[in-house]
Amino acid sequence: MPAAAPTPVTSTPAPPGADRRLLPTWLKSALVAGLIVFVVVYPSLDFTTGYRLRFATFLAMWIGLASSWNLLGGYTGYVDFGHVVFFGLGAYGVGMLMVKSDFPFWLALPAGGVAAAAFALVIGVPTLRLRGPYFSIAMLGMLVAVREIVRSLSSITGGGSGLSLPIVGAPTYESFFYLMAAVAGLVVAVSAWVRRSQFGLQLAAIREDEIAASMKGINVAGVKIRVFALSAFLTGLLGGVNAYWVGYIVPQQVFLEAYTVQMIMMGLVGGLGTLGGPVLGAIVLYWLQQTLWANFLDWHQLSLGLLLIALIYLMPQGLLGAFGRRGVYSVRRLVETWVTSRSGDDR
Amino acid sequence: MELTQVIINGLLLGGLYALMVLGFSIIWGVLGIVNLAHGEFVMVGALMAWVLFNPDRTDVNVVLGSGEMAVYDIVWVAVGVAVAYVMYQYGLRWTRLGRVGRGVVGALVGTAASALPYLALSAADWPKIHPIFAAPIVAVVAFALGDVFERGLLNRVIEKEHLVPLLTTFGVAIVFANVAQLIFGGDPRQVILGGRANVQVGEIVIPTVRLMVFVVALVTAGLLALWLARTRTGRTIRAASQHKMAARVVGIDIDRTYAITFATAVALTAAAGALISPIQPITPAIGPELTLKAFAITALGGLGSIHGAFVGGILLGVSEAIVGRYVGAGWAVALAFVVLVMVLFTRPRGLFGKLAPA
Amino acid sequence: MSLLEVTRVTKRFGGLVALDEVSLAVGEGEIVGLLGPNGSGKTTMFDCITGVLPLDGGTVLLEGQRLTGRRPWQAARLGVSRTFQVLRVFKGITVLDNMLVARRWNGVGMLRSLSRPRRVDIDRAWELLRFMRIDRLGNDLASTLSLGQQRLLELAMALMPEPSVVLLDEATSGVNPSLIEEIKDRIRELNAQGVTFFLIEHNMGVAMDLCERMYVLHHGQLLAEGTPAEIQADDTVIEAYFGA
Numbered sequence: 001m002p003a004a005a006p007t008p009v010t011s012t013p014a015p016p017g018a019d020r021r022l023l024p025t026w027l028k029s030a031l032v033a034g035l036i037v038f039v040v041v042y043p044s045l046d047f048t049t050g051y052r053l054r055f056a057t058f059l060a061m062w063i064g065l066a067s068s069w070n071l072l073g074g075y076t077g078y079v080d081f082g083h084v085v086f087f088g089l090g091a092y093g094v095g096m097l098m099v100k101s102d103f104p105f106w107l108a109l110p111a112g113g114v115a116a117a118a119f120a121l122v123i124g125v126p127t128l129r130l131r132g133p134y135f136s137i138a139m140l141g142m143l144v145a146v147r148e149i150v151r152s153l154s155s156i157t158g159g160g161s162g163l164s165l166p167i168v169g170a171p172t173y174e175s176f177f178y179l180m181a182a183v184a185g186l187v188v189a190v191s192a193w194v195r196r197s198q199f200g201l202q203l204a205a206i207r208e209d210e211i212a213a214s215m216k217g218i219n220v221a222g223v224k225i226r227v228f229a230l231s232a233f234l235t236g237l238l239g240g241v242n243a244y245w246v247g248y249i250v251p252q253q254v255f256l257e258a259y260t261v262q263m264i265m266m267g268l269v270g271g272l273g274t275l276g277g278p279v280l281g282a283i284v285l286y287w288l289q290q291t292l293w294a295n296f297l298d299w300h301q302l303s304l305g306l307l308l309i310a311l312i313y314l315m316p317q318g319l320l321g322a323f324g325r326r327g328v329y330s331v332r333r334l335v336e337t338w339v340t341s342r343s344g345d346d347r
Numbered sequence: 348m349e350l351t352q353v354i355i356n357g358l359l360l361g362g363l364y365a366l367m368v369l370g371f372s373i374i375w376g377v378l379g380i381v382n383l384a385h386g387e388f389v390m391v392g393a394l395m396a397w398v399l400f401n402p403d404r405t406d407v408n409v410v411l412g413s414g415e416m417a418v419y420d421i422v423w424v425a426v427g428v429a430v431a432y433v434m435y436q437y438g439l440r441w442t443r444l445g446r447v448g449r450g451v452v453g454a455l456v457g458t459a460a461s462a463l464p465y466l467a468l469s470a471a472d473w474p475k476i477h478p479i480f481a482a483p484i485v486a487v488v489a490f491a492l493g494d495v496f497e498r499g500l501l502n503r504v505i506e507k508e509h510l511v512p513l514l515t516t517f518g519v520a521i522v523f524a525n526v527a528q529l530i531f532g533g534d535p536r537q538v539i540l541g542g543r544a545n546v547q548v549g550e551i552v553i554p555t556v557r558l559m560v561f562v563v564a565l566v567t568a569g570l571l572a573l574w575l576a577r578t579r580t581g582r583t584i585r586a587a588s589q590h591k592m593a594a595r596v597v598g599i600d601i602d603r604t605y606a607i608t609f610a611t612a613v614a615l616t617a618a619a620g621a622l623i624s625p626i627q628p629i630t631p632a633i634g635p636e637l638t639l640k641a642f643a644i645t646a647l648g649g650l651g652s653i654h655g656a657f658v659g660g661i662l663l664g665v666s667e668a669i670v671g672r673y674v675g676a677g678w679a680v681a682l683a684f685v686v687l688v689m690v691l692f693t694r695p696r697g698l699f700g701k702l703a704p705a
Numbered sequence: 706m707s708l709l710e711v712t713r714v715t716k717r718f719g720g721l722v723a724l725d726e727v728s729l730a731v732g733e734g735e736i737v738g739l740l741g742p743n744g745s746g747k748t749t750m751f752d753c754i755t756g757v758l759p760l761d762g763g764t765v766l767l768e769g770q771r772l773t774g775r776r777p778w779q780a781a782r783l784g785v786s787r788t789f790q791v792l793r794v795f796k797g798i799t800v801l802d803n804m805l806v807a808r809r810w811n812g813v814g815m816l817r818s819l820s821r822p823r824r825v826d827i828d829r830a831w832e833l834l835r836f837m838r839i840d841r842l843g844n845d846l847a848s849t850l851s852l853g854q855q856r857l858l859e860l861a862m863a864l865m866p867e868p869s870v871v872l873l874d875e876a877t878s879g880v881n882p883s884l885i886e887e888i889k890d891r892i893r894e895l896n897a898q899g900v901t902f903f904l905i906e907h908n909m910g911v912a913m914d915l916c917e918r919m920y921v922l923h924h925g926q927l928l929a930e931g932t933p934a935e936i937q938a939d940d941t942v943i944e945a946y947f948g949a
Contacts, residue, residue, distance in 0.1 A: 079510050126688050133381050141639045145684035152675055199818040205806040208795040217781035217810040226815055257635055305521030312515050
């Protein structure tokens with residue numbers, strides 16, 4: 001069969017530093033363990049008021065959302081402007097199964113995620129064939145279309161007035177916090193795993209140069225649809241938890257474009273395509289929003305838009321300088337590119 | 348026959364869509380940017396026209412500090428500022444005046460342009476301004492807005508990876524939608540015209556307003572086509588769209604061209620919005636739906652193509668009318684998306700292919 | 706039977722006939738050249754072989770297996786490796802990762818792909834990088850490499866999946882002379898170990914030096930074939946390159 005490879009010299013191990021990481025492994029494990037402990041005790045702390053618990057739950061949700069979007073947008077380079085559609089589908093999946101079919105929540109939740117993934121499989125086939133901005137906008141269109149359809153099917157979905165989930169027997173706020181944190185943790189864990197895996201390599205190759213990737217033997221279409229479904233599933237799970245937690249679902253709120261922007265911005269601010277980027281971005285952005293604009297609810301979305309514009313104005317180059325499957329952590333690169341773009345010489 | 352009526356409705360709607368989409372298509376074709384704030388510009392135009400038509404409405408006053416200001420007045424101030432800006436940027440280029448000079452003259456002209464009509468309206472006890480007359484006023488403001496936005500922000504990101512310009516326009520869309528929400532609230536607004544509502548042709552009923560808009564759409568498209576084909580600026584725009592590098596080499600000021608193109612396109616879009624205001628209720632949240640439709644129509648008709656905008660607009664209009672009548676309203680919006688995906692999937696160049704101005 | 710058999714391949718672009726019933730063959734262990742003036746159809750031929758372009762006629766066989774009508778990723782998995790005239794490496798990831806992307810993906814489904822890169826692949830990658838003398842750059846982003854180094858990387862990537870045949874499209878284009886020599890040396894060494902090469906080469910010197918046999922295309926048709934000496938003496942070839 002194949003022509004012989006160059007006869008191997010004695011197989012030497014990879015040179016030191018080949019798997020260069022930012023932090024040593026023991027430190028990372030310690031941090032993760034510490035974080036888990038923190039999450040477990042958080043609700044019981046005196047510090048934790050009802051407000052703070054809700055804050056933490058939402059924060060966990062956004063970390064999860066930003067990370068799940070990042071799988072598709074950051075790792076694979078497919079910028080999905082309508083990704084929140086999966087959030088909404090997960091929400092409605094859970095809602096409808098619990099309300100119409102009396103499913104218990106623990107069964108409805110994964111089913112909701114699967115529903116979102118199934119939808120992704122169906123629409124992924126045509127839309128993933130679209131390049132760049134076409135894909136982005138097609139997904140935005142998908143979001144708008146699904147929202148309108150859900151709103152129209154009022155007999156099934158409750159239409160514009162929405163769906164109310166059973167409150168009786170619902171878990172406590174503490175339990176919801178744990179659940180949300182667990183799902184967010186799952187998303188981040190999956191992202192971490194994918195990143196190191198060969199699947200992650202395939203995604204990176206697709207992001208860099210789809211045609212070259214296929215020339216290297218990668219079944220690009222197959223890989224794309226898988227990551228699409230995976231991302232949709234995770235986003236759907238988050239939507240399902242959110243639905244039960246909030247207690248009701250309204251199309252205008254779960255299928256909200258601004259949420260997608262928020263997911264994207266979190267990834268951008270923290271560093272697209274990295275593991276910690278979306279997490280960091282979610283923390284920073286969510287905290288900013290809650291503390292700076294908590295008093296101006298009406299201004300919430302407006303400030304998001306303004307922030308986005310400000311970000312772009314200040315560092316048009318910097319926002320995208322942070323790619324890299326493994327590599328220098330994005331914040332530094334972000335600052336570097338910001339500095340160079342200020343000196344006026346970017347092209 | 349009912350089907351004929353539905354089709355006629357669809358046709359008229361299609362003409363309106365075409366007008367609405369011209370700007371979107373041009374921006375995409377020339378600057379290579381998909382304007383995700385498109386729907387919001389339509390909305391702004393429509394709401395401005397509504398304001399001009401309803402000078403007496405005080406439920407939309409804006410609170411500034413401890414005082415209040417009528418949105419109506421703000422609109423006229425905006426007109427003044429816009430005219431001043433346009434004069435400064437474009438109007439006085441041939442004079443020898445320096446920047447300051449142009450600024451001063453511009454300011455004077457702008458003040459006059461806004462104060463004189465304002466006083467005249469005041470003297471006439473605030474008549475309602477018909478959307479047809481509001482449209483050019485709205486267009487001027489939108490032109491200035493678009494020009495500033497393009498030069499100030501968009502131009503910096505035009506040649507970056509596609510994500511950035513998309514996000515930029517998306518950000519603007521969010522800002523516009525929310526500012527409008529803050530001022531106007533969520534209630535739908537529509538311009539209620541008096542006069543004869545319908546024209547009857549045999550058994551077909553044609554709403555006058557829609558007919559009027561259809562005619563305006565045709566006329567505007569024709570003028571636009573002429574402008575692109577015959578005037579120097581128009582030709583420059585076509586050149587720039589076809590080959591940026593070559594255009595630069597030949598000495599065309601690309602930045603200026605982009606700015607004018609974007610500003611004109613946005614002006615057209617806002618004017619279309621003004622014309623939509625009597626036909627359809629407008630809420631601040633209507634943007635994304637309109638942007639989606641614009642995208643679908645442009646995909647159908649091809650980038651930068653004026654015929655394409657019409658054919659695409661009419662096709663979508665008729666399909667929507669049929670689906671809306673026989674299936675359901677919500678599905679009509681979904682239809683736009685389905686069309687979109689089908690077209691992008693099978694004929695990525697649209698039905699008419701790349702840039703082909705009339 | 707030759708390793709790579711191209712039989713009466715035709716490719717049209719609208720009215721233009723880019724390839725007109727061209728037949729050629731590459732035997733195992735050979736270094737064969739594909740020459741011709743600009744626009745003669747050389748890259749189109751590569752595109753047809755690797756499945757980037759569908760054929761309008763003819764067949765392509767690799768070790769007796771049908772390559773015609775395969776998609777690029779399928780052709781790659783069957784054993785065809787290819788480089789590009791305009792360099793195509795994955796700029797945003799490291800050199801080592803580039804190599805790992807280039808591994809043989811046969812039989813790696815969703816489940817298998819979730820595992821970490823295999824030790825055997827990593828070792829082979831370092832092997833090849835060492836061979837190309839760019840191993841010290843292994844952990845650098847591919848974008849930081851010079852053009853010459855990127856060409857070496859591209860060559861290394863082409864070898865990574867243990868291909869049956871390596872298609873090189875202008876492997877020395879844009880590279881400085883000393884590096885050209887290095888690339889030639891690498892190709893010769895590899896060939897000595899049994900790797901089969903099919904090269905498009907514009908640089909006559911390189912082509913004549915490396916190839917044992919060559920084909921010359923002109924306006925999509927096979928003009929001549931033979932050894933370098935034969936080709937150099939062929940009047941039709943000279944006229945094609947320098948004539949009207």
